[in-house]
Amino acid sequence: MFKKILFQLHWFFGITAGLVIALMGVTGALYSFQEEILLAVNPQMAVTQQSRPVLEPGEMIERLHARGISVSGLYVDTEGGQPARVFLTPPPGERRGGMRFVDPYTAESLGEPRGMAFFGLMLQLHRFLAMGQSGRQITGACTIALVFFCLSGLYLRWPRRMFSWRAWLTFDWAKKGRAFNWDLHAVVGTWCLPLYLCAALTGLYWSYDWYRSGLEAVLSDTPRATDEGRGRRGPPAEGQPLPEVNYTTLWQGIQQTAGDKLGVYSLQLPNAAGQPARVFFMLRDAEHGRAFNQMQLDPLTGEARQVERYADKSFKAQLLASVYALHTGEYFGLTGRVLMMVASLLMPLFFITGWLLYLDRRRKQRAALAARQALGSAEGGEPWLVGFASQSGFAEQLAWQTAGQLQAAGMAVEVQPLARIDPARLSATPRALLVLSTFGDGEAPDNARGVERQWLSATLNLPQLRYAVLALGDRQYAQFCGFARRVDDWLSGSGATRLGERIEVDGNDEAALAHWQRQLAELTGVQPLIVQQAPFDGWILRERLCLNPRGQGQGTWLIGLHPPEGAQWEAGDILEILPRNGADQVQRWLHAHGLQALQSVTVEPLGHTLAEALTSRQLPASASHLVGLHTQALLDALVPLSSREYSIASLPADGTLELIVRHQRLANGELGLGSGWLTAHLPVGAQLLARVRRNSAFHAPVDDCPLILIGNGTGLAGLRSLLKARVASGRARNWLLFGERNAEHDFYCRDELQGWLRDGQLQRLDLAFSRDQAQPIYVQDRLREASAELQQWLQRGAAIYVCGSLQGMAGGVDRVLREVLGDAAVEALVEQGRYRRDVY
DSSP: OHHHHHHHHHHHHHHHHHHHHHHHHHHHHHHHTHHHHHHHHOGGGOOOOOSSOOOOHHHHHHHHHHTTOOEEEEEEETTSOSOEEEEEOOOTTOSOOOEEEEOTTTOOBOOOOTTHHHHHHHHHHHHHTTSHHHHHHHHHHHHHHHHHHHHHHHHHTOOSSTTOHHHHHOOOTTOOHHHHHHHHHHHHHHHHHHHHHHHHHHHHHHHOHHHHHHHHHHHOSSOOOOTTTTTOOOOOOTTOOOOOOOHHHHHHHHHHHHOTTEEEEEEEOOSSTTOOEEEEEEETTOSSTTOOEEEEEOTTTOOEEEEEOGGGSOHHHHHHHTHHHHHHTGGGHHHHHHHHHHHHHTHHHHHHHHHHHHHHHHHHHHHHHHHHHHHTTOOSSOOEEEEEEOSSSHHHHHHHHHHHHHHHTTOOEEEEEGGGOOHHHHHTOSEEEEEEEOBTTTBOOGGGHHHHHHHHHSOOOOTTOEEEEEEEEOTTSSSTTHHHHHHHHHHHHTTOEESSOOEEEETTOHHHHHHHHHHHHHHHSSOOOOOOOOOOEEEEEEEEEESOTTOSSSOEEEEEEEOOTTOOOOTTOEEEEEOOOOHHHHHHHHHHTTOOTTOEEEETTEEEEHHHHHTTBOOOSOOGGGTTOOHHHHHHHSOBOOOEEEEOOSOGGGSSEEEEEEOOBOTTSOBOHHHHIIIIISOTTOEEEEEEEOOGGGSOOSSOOOEEEEEEGGGHHHHHHHHHHHHHTTOOOEEEEEEESOHHHHOTTHHHHHHHHHTTSSSEEEEEETTSSSSOOOHHHHHHHTHHHHHHHHHTTOEEEEEEOIIIIIHHHHHHHHHHHOHHHHHHHHHTTOEEEEEO
């Protein structure tokens, strides 16, 4: 919760104060190199260093007075390489006069440099937004906001590998879209963070008196002096002559006090009788370009009354004296100035990328809510209830699409998960469309098991109900669409009337889904909406790493895919890929059946060779039914390859979508279709077709409840993404139970998991390696051993997420839960959404 609030504050202040900070950064960067820029655009101001010394202050002021120039101060580089600055006596009633640039050897004017008005405006914008004291309050508040951005941004982006400099400071130039914008915002922000903190914490010195007083109280070697003790002077009194100054003795006093290493001095003449002359001076071997010493001299005798040397100060007092040098980076020499200037010029980058990230997030939120918001606006027509039972989220997606088509016909629609539709509600419903997924071999989805018991055990009379069923399943199971068939038969036996035949979908059979669309069109009287799943897009295989090169079982691989622009997913979602046959497989099949690879065929709308076309077709071991067919007819008779689904193991912030895939071997010894394509046949750097499928039933809990994650083998993929999301959100009450064959070779992501455990982001890690001892041990055994802790976690509101193989692990875990907690408690967890499974 804290991290969420911090994030909301970070972006809120970013899109409000960010523009002012960007302006302050650009203007500050320009002003910090004022002298160099002025000299570059005003070549007449260049001063050639000569062998003779520069004019003494008395002689320079005398020559200026001879030209009618009244002087209140001088700034002179004694080495003669820079123009001298002459500060004019301010008119009565004003605090400051003008400034002239003169040749330090002759006191001749170097003219009015071009650009002075521009840099005056830059300073006004930087400090006051050219709005006076009101602007000063705004810039001060935005400077505080910059400190907040630095600290909150550091906390929000804290990487899981905190000691890895690559995780902190590098980003991938190949990224696009949101991922690239995030890298610019976060990684470049990390580069600039020390400079921004330095600029902000020193900039507040001029923004707020309370901050300046506090800083001086903490860092100064002596108690803060009064304004009089500090020598602050007002403008000259009107009508009063300027006090007398003996420039010869004054210069002698400066030289005697500063010594023979005097480099630069700034002389402030007294405005009234009794005031001292103030001199800021810097030695040639000064630690940095603003390491000024101070002295106060009697203007007639040149006697030094008070001397403060930079070298004599403590380190903290030196920092106080160097506030301006720290603010501009000059404290660290020319390198520091350049770095501070570059960082300041980059400030608009964070405002722009922050807005882009904000707008992208808003766009996705609006898109996600569009269907629900639209449904609320439908009025009139007969009410429809669209119910869904979904294990992986596909049925839920189709339910919302179905509701959209009903609304297009002007009908009022309500979409509900089946778990919220009790028998009483069903008895009062005149029309219903049910999108029902079957889990495994004929079972109800986890969140619909309680509904099945309620409905099928109830004796209802439903003559008023007219309904239709869209059934989703997998034909590899004997009880294909078994749950939907049982519900359909029960509704029909209870007197309800079918609006059309039950439509059964194997996987994502587009023909069956199109049939459902046509049936809806007949019911509603409007043409079918062209509402399809997201198209398959091109993903690049970036890396392929074997996780168990010497393991006893089949190879397990970490697959890294570079996402297309705009691709987004959440922890728990699924990647659906379109696999292809490998070139060697196709050649062997062609050779076995006497076919020529280069024969031409058409795969709408393009022409291909037969070998190319066969990469996307099922290749049956027996081709007796294909004998005698010409090439095109043979291709058309072959069934297209179906998609394969894999749990996603990473987050969008990682920049790479990762899968954990195990080799599957067919009876003939060849690799399985999906695993073979990803781990062997697809070249690294090549493209595959894939799309993300939302799996809301396996998304992480929205609150900070404890989370128990249970899985085996490649099931670690889905659990890993959930753990990553929890770690990124600062939620540490996580318990992982993971099982595989051998600890030495099959402990996938070992360093990452142990790092989370060491850092407290994973509170408990229970491992079960079945082949490491004579008696096999599985994750369900570890769960049984920890039954007391299990019940304690559940009492604290924990949710259980299971990912991995349905046969063996998931069933075993379910049996242990029922053994420890009881059937009623397990069913209650399911109905509360606290027991979720992503199994296969």
